[in-house]
Amino acid sequence: MELQRNAQAGTFESSDIMILIEPLKNKQGRKIEISSSVMLQYGDMLSELVNNILDKYEIENVHLIAKDKGALEPTIIARLETAITRALNQQKGTLL
Amino acid sequence: MKTKRRTMLYIPGNNPAMLQQGGIYGADSLLLDLEDAVALNEKDSARILVKNMLNSISYYNTEVCVRVNHLDTPFGIEDLETIVPLQPDAIRFPKTETVKELKKLIDIIESIENKHNLPHNKMTIHAMIETALGVQNVFEIAKFSKRVDAITIGGQDLTADMNIVNAKDGSGIDLARKMIVMAAKANNIDAIDTVFVDVNDEEGLRLETEYAKKIGFTGKAVINPRQIDIIHEVYTPTEAEIRRAFRIIKEFKKNKDAGIGVFAIDGKMVDAPVVARARHTLDLAEIKY
Amino acid sequence: MKNAINREIPNKIKYIGELEPFMGAWEKLKKGWMDEISVPPPNKAKLPHQKKICATLKEAILKTNPQNGMTLTYHHHLRNGDDILVKAISILAELGIKDITLASSSLNESHDALLRYLEDGTITKIWSSGIRGELGKAISKGILKNPVVIHSHGGRVRAIHTGKIKPDLTIIPAAAADEEGNATGAHGKSAFGSIGYARIDARYAKQVIVVTDNLVDYPCIPIGIRQNFVDYVVEVNSIGDPTKIASGTTRITKSPMDLRIAKLAADVIEHSGLFIEGFSFQVGAGGASLAVAKFIREKMKHKNIKGSFMLGGITSYCVEMLNEGLFKTLFDVQSFDAEVSHSLLNNKRHIEIPAALYANPFNCGCMTNKLDVVALGALEIDTDFNVNVITGSEGNIRGASGGHSDTASGAQLTVVVCPSFRGRIPIVTKKVHTVVTPGESVHVLVTERGICVNPQYPDLEKRLNKAGIKTKKIEELEKEVDEIVGTAKPINFTDKIVGLIEYRDGTIIDVIRQVAEF
Numbered sequence: 001m002e003l004q005r006n007a008q009a010g011t012f013e014s015s016d017i018m019i020l021i022e023p024l025k026n027k028q029g030r031k032i033e034i035s036s037s038v039m040l041q042y043g044d045m046l047s048e049l050v051n052n053i054l055d056k057y058e059i060e061n062v063h064l065i066a067k068d069k070g071a072l073e074p075t076i077i078a079r080l081e082t083a084i085t086r087a088l089n090q091q092k093g094t095l096l
Numbered sequence: 097m098k099t100k101r102r103t104m105l106y107i108p109g110n111n112p113a114m115l116q117q118g119g120i121y122g123a124d125s126l127l128l129d130l131e132d133a134v135a136l137n138e139k140d141s142a143r144i145l146v147k148n149m150l151n152s153i154s155y156y157n158t159e160v161c162v163r164v165n166h167l168d169t170p171f172g173i174e175d176l177e178t179i180v181p182l183q184p185d186a187i188r189f190p191k192t193e194t195v196k197e198l199k200k201l202i203d204i205i206e207s208i209e210n211k212h213n214l215p216h217n218k219m220t221i222h223a224m225i226e227t228a229l230g231v232q233n234v235f236e237i238a239k240f241s242k243r244v245d246a247i248t249i250g251g252q253d254l255t256a257d258m259n260i261v262n263a264k265d266g267s268g269i270d271l272a273r274k275m276i277v278m279a280a281k282a283n284n285i286d287a288i289d290t291v292f293v294d295v296n297d298e299e300g301l302r303l304e305t306e307y308a309k310k311i312g313f314t315g316k317a318v319i320n321p322r323q324i325d326i327i328h329e330v331y332t333p334t335e336a337e338i339r340r341a342f343r344i345i346k347e348f349k350k351n352k353d354a355g356i357g358v359f360a361i362d363g364k365m366v367d368a369p370v371v372a373r374a375r376h377t378l379d380l381a382e383i384k385y
Numbered sequence: 386m387k388n389a390i391n392r393e394i395p396n397k398i399k400y401i402g403e404l405e406p407f408m409g410a411w412e413k414l415k416k417g418w419m420d421e422i423s424v425p426p427p428n429k430a431k432l433p434h435q436k437k438i439c440a441t442l443k444e445a446i447l448k449t450n451p452q453n454g455m456t457l458t459y460h461h462h463l464r465n466g467d468d469i470l471v472k473a474i475s476i477l478a479e480l481g482i483k484d485i486t487l488a489s490s491s492l493n494e495s496h497d498a499l500l501r502y503l504e505d506g507t508i509t510k511i512w513s514s515g516i517r518g519e520l521g522k523a524i525s526k527g528i529l530k531n532p533v534v535i536h537s538h539g540g541r542v543r544a545i546h547t548g549k550i551k552p553d554l555t556i557i558p559a560a561a562a563d564e565e566g567n568a569t570g571a572h573g574k575s576a577f578g579s580i581g582y583a584r585i586d587a588r589y590a591k592q593v594i595v596v597t598d599n600l601v602d603y604p605c606i607p608i609g610i611r612q613n614f615v616d617y618v619v620e621v622n623s624i625g626d627p628t629k630i631a632s633g634t635t636r637i638t639k640s641p642m643d644l645r646i647a648k649l650a651a652d653v654i655e656h657s658g659l660f661i662e663g664f665s666f667q668v669g670a671g672g673a674s675l676a677v678a679k680f681i682r683e684k685m686k687h688k689n690i691k692g693s694f695m696l697g698g699i700t701s702y703c704v705e706m707l708n709e710g711l712f713k714t715l716f717d718v719q720s721f722d723a724e725v726s727h728s729l730l731n732n733k734r735h736i737e738i739p740a741a742l743y744a745n746p747f748n749c750g751c752m753t754n755k756l757d758v759v760a761l762g763a764l765e766i767d768t769d770f771n772v773n774v775i776t777g778s779e780g781n782i783r784g785a786s787g788g789h790s791d792t793a794s795g796a797q798l799t800v801v802v803c804p805s806f807r808g809r810i811p812i813v814t815k816k817v818h819t820v821v822t823p824g825e826s827v828h829v830l831v832t833e834r835g836i837c838v839n840p841q842y843p844d845l846e847k848r849l850n851k852a853g854i855k856t857k858k859i860e861e862l863e864k865e866v867d868e869i870v871g872t873a874k875p876i877n878f879t880d881k882i883v884g885l886i887e888y889r890d891g892t893i894i895d896v897i898r899q900v901a902e903f
Contacts, residue, residue: 009141014808015113038809040779041873070808073871074148075112081148082141093165093174094140116869120833121645153869321641325648 001058007086010071010079017071019083024061030054036068046076053080057088100124100380101246101286102315102331103324104161108133109142112149119155121321122328126155129163130175131190139171143178150182161186161222167200176201180208183219186245191253192223193230195240202241216243222288226250227257231272234279247280248317249273251290266304277312286314295320305330333377341374345385348374390771390823392895395882400510400531401549404885407894410794410826414890419747421891424548427591429616437618438564442469442556442596443476445617449554449592451477454484458545458552458590460583461491462570462719466629469558469596469621471498478507486510488550490541490582490740491785494518495629503528512550514538515775515785524883525781527899533782533884535775535821535897538718539744539751539791540889542585546747547891555590557583557615558624560726562597563605566615570720571607571730571737573599575624577631578720578729579699580609584739587614598624607730609737634701634724635670642804642833643673650760650802650831651680656852657798657845659757660690666712667696667759667792668703670721673802677760678702685711696752697743697788699735704728707735716752718743718788744791746889753788753795761789763803765817768859770824770839772801773817775886778810780876780900782884786821790889793826798845805832805866811873813859813866818876820895821886835862877901 003023010018024031034047050066071079085091105123107114109130118126128149134142146162162184164175179187189201198221206216221243225234231254238247251269260268273289280287289308292301305316305327316327333341344361348371351359358367378385388394388406397403413419431437439445457477459470470489477485485508492499492511497519502508511533516524524533536544544550559568560576570580575598587593593615600620638644650673654660660681668678679702685692692712695703699717701724707715708728715735720726728735744753764784765773772793777783793799805813813832828845830837837859838846846856877900884897 013111013113015116038778038873040876042809042871044874045871070810071112072116072153072809072869074152075116075145078112078141078145078148082144085140085144091140093143093171094138095136095170117642117833121641154865322639322644 001088003059003062003087004089005087007083009082009086012067012069014069015071015075017066017068017076017079019079020065021083021087022063023087024063026061028061030060031063032066033064034066034068036066037070038068049073049076050080053077053084057084059084100315101159101288103318103327104288104315105318105321105324106133106291109146110134110138112145115145115149116153119153119158121324123158123318123321123324124315125159125161127161127163127188127317128184130171131163131165139165143175147178147182150179150184159185161188163188163190163224166191167197167204173204176204176208180205180219181212181214183214186220186222188222188224188248190224190250191226191230192237193227194233195236198223198237198240198244202243219243220245222246222248224248224250225272225276226253228254231275234276235282238279238283238285244285246286246288246314247276248288249276249290252293273308273313274311280314281312287312289313289316291317291319292323293319295322298326301326302330331380333381337377338381338383341377342383342385344371344374345378388892388894390769390820390894392820394893394896398532398882398885401534401885405892407823407888407892410823413892414746421547421747423546424551424589426589436564437566437615439617439619442472442594442619442621445594445619446473446476446554447480448617449594451480451482451554453482454486455482455553456486456488456551458550458555458586459487459489460557460580460586461489461493462577462580462582463495463558463575463625463630464577465493465495466575466625466627467493467495467558468623468625469556470496473556474499474502474507478502478505483507484509486512486550488512488552490538491515491787492517492520495625496520512536512541512544514541514787516782517784521782525776525897525900526902527879527881527883529883532882532896534887535786535884536887537744537786537791537889538582538740538788539746539753540887540891542741542745543747543889543891544887545585545589546745549891552586552590554592554594555583555586556594556596557587557610559595559597559610560624561599561601561605562595562610562618563601563603563612564618565603565612566593566595566610566618567603567605567608567612568595568597568610568615569605569607570609571726573597575599575627575630576723576726578726579717579737581718581738581743582740583610585741587611592616594619596621596624598622607737631720631723631726633722635675635722637676637679637702638672643676646673646802646804646831646833647676648680649833649836650677650800651684652854653800653829653831653836653849654681654758654760654798655684656849656854657758658848659798660684662690663693664690664757665693665696665755667756667796669760669762670698670700672762674760674762675700675702677800677802678706682706682711696756697792699725701725704735707732716743744788744795744889746791746794751791751795753791756792756796758798758800759792759796760800760802761793763801763812765812765814766801766803766827766830767814767817767824768863770801770827770830770859771817771820772822772824772827773819774821776819776897780818780878782897786886790822790826793822794889799826799828801827801830803830803832805834805862806870809870811866811870813863815863819886819897823888823894830859832862834865837862
């Protein structure tokens with residue numbers, strides 16, 4: 001799917017993750033930057049998860065920055081889902 | 097034995113740290129909040145987070161309720177569409193004022209349940225009374241549906257709705273408290289008292305809880321885990337109360353077998369209401385009889 | 386070779402010699418008469434009215450005739466506010482002294498500046514109960530050729546008695562001292578309370594320098610360090626930053642999670658059978674461990690129980706309990722805040738004790754042996770109840786052994802309090818990175834997600850269950866945590882050993898390996 005706009009979700013609090021998304025033009029691919037307070041232990045899992053969710057939404061061209069403070073998997077998935085639906089302009093039931 | 101609801105702990109719906117730890121504090125019930133605790137531009141974020149947490153975090157044996165936004169807001173319907181299919185133990189509906197809006201809420205919930213092939217009798221509804229109009233209609237609201245199994249009072253909003261200032265002693269909402277309890281008792285459902293906002297005032301919390309217990313509230317909403325133990329202490333019968341209740345039940349059984357309905361212990365008459373109260377005491381103390 | 390808890394231990398380390406593998410928490414002490422030799426303390430003499438005062442620290446150090454390969458010992462009562470150790474080492478480095486063995490009772494962030502002296506070969510060996518800050522990181526990455534030795538507070542005294550640590554020089558900062566070297570930590574602008582850890586250094590070092598920023602008229606009382614062991618006295622402007630040495634009072638945590646854990650732990654203690662008139666008690670200085678004291682205090686008042694003594698690191702919270710008559714005595718080896726100094730100075734039931742009396746295993750009974758209940762923290766705990774308090778989640782040295790294994794070994798009830806995971810890092814694991822305290826000396830683990838009793842103590846579990854306290858198997862808790870956080874990728878280590886963990890009796894309980902760079 002084609003991203004419509006810049007979007008973000010999450011916070012810099014402990015146990016949360018901040019996701020920033022910027023649409024890229026066609027064929028530019030995925031540019032993913034991940035930093036985490038638990039990079040050594042969970043960095044690989046985190047990057048796999050980000051790619052899986054992007055696959056799920058069929059997003060191929062994106063610049064995504066993830067700043068993780070030890071978020072658990074359901075939180076990471078939720079923040080990705082929120083940021084992506086916002087970037088797709090598909091967010092529901094919220095003020096912009 | 098019914099689910100105990102001595103404490104219902106509010107957890108902000110957009111706070112992962114608190115959502116993941118909600119189950120550990122020993123509260124009887126959790127209130128994952130999509131309403132007042134969430135900023136208007138983070139409603140989607142909180143809703144999606146709560147959905148994911150409900151799907152994967154264990155809250156052990158704690159009752160889990162989700163407070164949704166009112167149907168008059170642009171968020172309420174989407175909250176229900178997302179949360180109802182997950183069937184938490186209960187949905188808490190804010191600012192309930194009339195039977196009409198309660199009916200609308202239940203119709204929406206049941207149509208979502210139909211869509212997902214879910215039963216209509218598993219998830220219950222807690223109606224929150226937060227306005228003068230809601231207080232006036234509370235009996236009808238409590239009576240309207242079997243799904244409503246608790247009425248709760250939102251003290252902050254009610255105080256504001258009634259234009260009461262300087263209300264720390266709670267006298268302004270005292271009638272509302274009692275009407276809500278009465279409506280709940282008349283329909284044999286729970287009545288939950290409002291939060292005590294000053295988390296550092298342990299003595300104030302204890303006094304207010306003692307009062308709530310005295311006028312018939314089943315429990316109290318909680319905004320900080322540190323408040324839980326104090327409220328539980330107030331609602332837990334003392335050893336002397338338990339001993340006496342136990343004795344009453346024992347004597348009652350003995351007398352019942354002999355065909356005697358009313359008898360005396362230590363010169364005090366024991367009849368059906370005294371026995372019922374003794375049972376309630378033992379229930380609260382989690383003692384089998 | 387493998388030791389009793391199945392950890393691989395080298396047979397020999399070049400500068401230390403043959404290593405003795407850990408055999409069990411009390412196995413070695415059962416003999417009652419220890420084979421290790423007891424090194425005699427030095428014999429020295431001074432002439433009547435001979436002066437000890439030196440104008441500068443450098444002058445004093447020069448008089449001690451420092452040599453390459455010497456051992457400098459030190460105490461850590463100044464905590465994060467210490468200005469003297471870095472100064473002393475820089476003087477030795479300036480004099481061209483190399484290959485120093487540094488044996489400080491602990492090392493922390495105020496010693497970060499020592500890093501360059503590890504790099505340039507001024508310091509080549511380290512003994513300590515704990516290493517935090519930059520030093521810990523650098524050592525974990527292999528900056529030193531020789532592994533550091535991590536000992537317990539009690540083990541340090543034994544290591545000095547038995548000649549494993551041979552102190553040539555000790556420098557003892559004090560908050561007050563007189564011209565003969567009588568010294569205390571209890572008063573002065575840099576007051577730090579008890580000077581308990583430095584007493585063994587004063588007794589055994591060939592040269593003893595007392596440094597103070599508060600030279601008082603003779604005699605300086607109370608006499609923590611005694612003049613008959615002191616060679617030189619130096620007055621300086623400041624021994625450190627008073628706000629980092631000890632300030633204010635220690636407050637109980639407001640973290641709901643720590644309070645929850647502490648409450649559960651207090652319930653466990655209450656129903657352990659040991660919560661009776663005259664019981665003795667020790668807690669840590671912060672977090673959930675200190676918060677246990679809050680709930681025990683309430684329970685003692687409620688049940689009208691009075692305890693015998695509190696031991697170890699003392700906070701103002703302990704002082705309040707002493708003043709309320711809840712305990713009869715405080716035995717203070719280390720004071721954690723400014724309030725404690727006042728009490729130590731003024732209350733005769735608040736008694737300074739040396740580390741030997743506190744926790745040395747090689748004597749006729751240290752005070753930890755008399756402990757009923759201790760509540761301790763953990764960086765990690767495994768399904769065998771082994772506790773790590775020294776290496777962090779990334780494998781770096783960042784903590785302290787302190788009195789952990791000493792008190793665990795001594796107490797009738799050792800309660801470990803910690804969250805089950807912290808910022809996605811599991812605390813309850815299958816295997817801890819580094820064992821400091823053996824599982825057999827831990828009775829019960831209390832976390833926010835469950836209470837686990839060591840299966841070696843089935844009576845305790847029965848007793849708790851009977852009182853309505855639910856327990857679960859530690860393996861179940863570990864599995865639950867693993868499901869919440871997801872299995873972490875293991876940290877990579879090289880074969881190089883950067884640290885040895887000495888158990889209190891001198892045997893080796895574990896080693897720390899170099900963290901692999903990637």
